[in-house]
Amino acid sequence: MTTQVQIPPSLPSNGLAGHLLQLTYEPFPLFRRAAEVGDVVTLRALNRKIYFISHPDRIKHVLVTNQKNYQKGRALQATQQVVGQGLLTSEGDFHRMHRHLMQPAFHRRQIAGYADTMVRFTEAHLHRWHSGQQLDLHREMMELTMNIAAETLFGADITARSKELNHALNHLMEDFSFFDATPLGRVLRKLPTVRNLRRKHWLKTLDTAIYDFIKKGQIEERNNLLSMLLAADEGASLTLEQIRDEVMTLFIAGHETTANAIVWTFYLLAQHPEVEAKLWDELEQVLSGRLPTAEDTGRLKYTRMVLSEAMRLYPPAWAVGRNAIEDDEVGGYSIPAGSTVVISQWVMHRHPTYWPDPLTFKPERFDPETAPRRPRYTYFPFGGGGRACIGEAFAWMEGILLIAVLAQRFKFELTSTEPVLPQPGITLRPKNGLPVIIRERQAAYRTSKPDIASVPTERKCFEFGQV
Numbered sequence: 001m002t003t004q005v006q007i008p009p010s011l012p013s014n015g016l017a018g019h020l021l022q023l024t025y026e027p028f029p030l031f032r033r034a035a036e037v038g039d040v041v042t043l044r045a046l047n048r049k050i051y052f053i054s055h056p057d058r059i060k061h062v063l064v065t066n067q068k069n070y071q072k073g074r075a076l077q078a079t080q081q082v083v084g085q086g087l088l089t090s091e092g093d094f095h096r097m098h099r100h101l102m103q104p105a106f107h108r109r110q111i112a113g114y115a116d117t118m119v120r121f122t123e124a125h126l127h128r129w130h131s132g133q134q135l136d137l138h139r140e141m142m143e144l145t146m147n148i149a150a151e152t153l154f155g156a157d158i159t160a161r162s163k164e165l166n167h168a169l170n171h172l173m174e175d176f177s178f179f180d181a182t183p184l185g186r187v188l189r190k191l192p193t194v195r196n197l198r199r200k201h202w203l204k205t206l207d208t209a210i211y212d213f214i215k216k217g218q219i220e221e222r223n224n225l226l227s228m229l230l231a232a233d234e235g236a237s238l239t240l241e242q243i244r245d246e247v248m249t250l251f252i253a254g255h256e257t258t259a260n261a262i263v264w265t266f267y268l269l270a271q272h273p274e275v276e277a278k279l280w281d282e283l284e285q286v287l288s289g290r291l292p293t294a295e296d297t298g299r300l301k302y303t304r305m306v307l308s309e310a311m312r313l314y315p316p317a318w319a320v321g322r323n324a325i326e327d328d329e330v331g332g333y334s335i336p337a338g339s340t341v342v343i344s345q346w347v348m349h350r351h352p353t354y355w356p357d358p359l360t361f362k363p364e365r366f367d368p369e370t371a372p373r374r375p376r377y378t379y380f381p382f383g384g385g386g387r388a389c390i391g392e393a394f395a396w397m398e399g400i401l402l403i404a405v406l407a408q409r410f411k412f413e414l415t416s417t418e419p420v421l422p423q424p425g426i427t428l429r430p431k432n433g434l435p436v437i438i439r440e441r442q443a444a445y446r447t448s449k450p451d452i453a454s455v456p457t458e459r460k461c462f463e464f465g466q467v
């Protein structure tokens with residue numbers, strides 16, 4: 001007996017544009033509604049069908065089991081104007097070859113060697129701060145992680161120019177729109193408008209820095225990602241432009257997401273003093289006031305649980321898109337060749353079927369000894385399959401070390417009780433940054449624990465449409 005392949009249910013939409021505006025400006029409520037309708041649901045952007053998938057087995061099918069049938073989605077292709085044909089956007093043999101070439105820079109032993117730089121740079125950054133100061137933690141973390149990425153991956157000290165580079169990157173990120181991925185958007189981007197000229201200017205600033213890294217890398221003997229790319233160049237295969245694209249990709253992908261993960265972690269800690277107190281206990285027990293090392297990251301178990309839970313609620317990569325090459329069948333539904341498939345970490349990480357009380361910040365969900373077994377693709381901040389994040393181990397190392405160094409010294413108080421809105425752009429940034437007041441914490445914390453008895457432990461996290 002053969003089972004019949006069905007057409008997925010669709011979410012009603014109005015007018016010619018379909019769901020285009022919601023996809024561009026308010027994707028989360030739209031995705032959540034789709035997930036309520038079924039595991040595979042059809043959306044529409046103009047005349048293009050988009051299949052939204054919200055079941056862990058179906059997600060595994062797209063990312064892993066039948067990954068050969070799926071290429072990167074069109075929205076990501078729009079980023080090629082900045083990153084070119086780098087690891088994030090390239091396909092097929094070209095991608096496989098470049099991934100193989102860069103993989104050694106991300107082996108655990110190599111990453112352990114970056115720990116010292118991560119801690120040293122963080123310490124130096126903290127020297128600029130003082131208790132009582134108000135600052136935008138998002139901007140600070142972007143600058144710090146950018147400096148770390150440049151030093152560890154390319155051997156480039158950019159501390160003197162990181163403000164300028166951050167500024168340029170910020171403009172490019174904020175300027176990005178999923179509309180640019182549409183055929184009309186692509187045409188409009190070529191016109192000499194003020195917006196397009198500005199974008200060209202910011203891109204040139206970044207490009208100049210990237211070519212400086214490469215020039216310096218050609219002179220100096222180092223053992224880092226850039227030297228691996230340059231060595232391959234000597235044996236043919238990588239052109240200067242290809243090296244530029246890979247360096248630009250790693251420069252951006254290697255800091256922006258981790259900075260966001262750390263910022264959301266401190267946002268949640270500021271609202272949950274009971275979690276913060278436990279974190280502080282662990283830092284005291286494991287480190288007793290000294291700086292953390294690569295070996296400590298394995299011992300800082302609660303710190304890792306806190307970061308895991310922060311990435312559940314605020315996944316820095318909040319969705320992945322794919323294009324189907326040939327007709328496929330996913331969970332009994334037909335996916336025609338050429339259509340777009342979208343999967344969202346934001347939706348799966350908050351899916352009430354898999355996460356009881358999904359809006360509560362509870363790091364214990366990730367306790368390796370007590371956590372229930374969950375289907376693999378209910379939690380996938382780093383994606384999965386052959387296109388999973390190459391920098392995952394780097395990100396864990398950096399996230400845990402930076403949280404440890406920062407939380408040991410400072411406490412971050414929010415300047416407002418209003419929820420900080422997540423902005424779903426290329427990554428999930430806090431809209432308008434994260435303004436905080438920093439407080440030196442060691443003395444006060446060593447002698448007295450915070451008074452957490454009066455603090456509600458079930459405080460819910462922000463969810464679109466549920467405030």
Ligand code: HEM
Binds near residue numbers: 072099315388
């Ligand atoms: C918390 C931090 C990070 C998160 C949440 C994250 C998330 C992701 C996700 C979800 C993907 C897969 C995208 C897809 O399937 O379309 C990805 C790919 C990628 N990430 Fe990360 N990432 C993080 C940190 C890093 C770091 C530190 C680096 C480099 C140092 C990096 C470099 C890359 C690259 C190059 C790819 C493309 C891999 C390929 O297609 O072969 N990421 N990342």
